Amino acid sequence: MSVAKQFRTISGAFLDVFYPNVCQICSTDLNMNEHHVCLSCAYDLPYIGQNKKELQKLEKLFWGRAKVEHVYSLLNYQRGNQTQKLLHLLKYKQKKKLGQYFGEVLAEVITESENIQAILPVPLHPKKEKLRGYNQSRVIADGIASKTNIPVNSTCLFRNSHNLSQTKFSKYDRWDNVRQIFSVKQNKELENKHVLLVDDVLTTGATIEACILELLKIKNCTVSIATLAARI
Numbered sequence: 598m599s600v601a602k603q604f605r606t607i608s609g610a611f612l613d614v615f616y617p618n619v620c621q622i623c624s625t626d627l628n629m630n631e632h633h634v635c636l637s638c639a640y641d642l643p644y645i646g647q648n649k650k651e652l653q654k655l656e657k658l659f660w661g662r663a664k665v666e667h668v669y670s671l672l673n674y675q676r677g678n679q680t681q682k683l684l685h686l687l688k689y690k691q692k693k694k695l696g697q698y699f700g701e702v703l704a705e706v707i708t709e710s711e712n713i714q715a716i717l718p719v720p721l722h723p724k725k726e727k728l729r730g731y732n733q734s735r736v737i738a739d740g741i742a743s744k745t746n747i748p749v750n751s752t753c754l755f756r757n758s759h760n761l762s763q764t765k766f767s768k769y770d771r772w773d774n775v776r777q778i779f780s781v782k783q784n785k786e787l788e789n790k791h792v793l794l795v796d797d798v799l800t801t802g803a804t805i806e807a808c809i810l811e812l813l814k815i816k817n818c819t820v821s822i823a824t825l826a827a828r829i
């Protein structure tokens with residue numbers, strides 16, 4: 598870890614101790630019953646939650662691409678909205694606890710009857726994870742696991758190579774870019790299992806699709822998806 602990064606981590610921890618908790622969206626002080634965001638901001642978030650129509654739209658995104666059992670997503674993501682702000686904090690501002698907390702909230706919309714047996718975070722490239730210090734999808738997965746007691750498996754699905762930044766590419770190029778960057782090892786661990794693939798945000802679905810296509814090569818493995826946010 599670089600000195601600058603170490604300093605940022607230490608000073609962040611210091612600030613957490615000496616300053617009261619504030620809402621991550623509007624910066625007002627939080628009371629004892631509020632976690633990470635104040636009640637007013639939490640109330641105003643654009644929830645997808647259990648809106649069947651919106652969830653169906655997300656499931657349709659994978660039609661003809663990869664077989665998906667169910668798609669769960671908590672928040673509607675649009676450029677400039679509060680969801681984007683939360684994702685930015687989770688990915689670039691070291692707000693791991695925020696991600697874990699929203700993972701716990703996301704767990705509440707996942708149907709228990711689905712009988713999911715393993716939670717798989719979409720892997721980051723090791724270089725990127727080292728730089729960030731964590732994988733944000735793993736943080737969300739841990740939040741879901743803490744509420745559901747379903748184990749997290751972060752070893753079977755892994756990333757083969759560093760893909761270029763996706764932002765500069767068209768949808769078609771993006772797919773070309775992410776195809777075959779994931780592989781699965783220790784397949785036996787996931788045989789005959791319904792797994793929940795977890796990512797921070799669902800937009801074109803290209804990254805998630807690439808993961809699913811690998812997972813579906815495993816004998817009798819079925820896949821559902823849970824993301825903290827989705828662009829609808």
Ligand SMILES: [Zn+2]
Nearest residue numbers: 620623635638
């Ligand atoms: Zn607030």
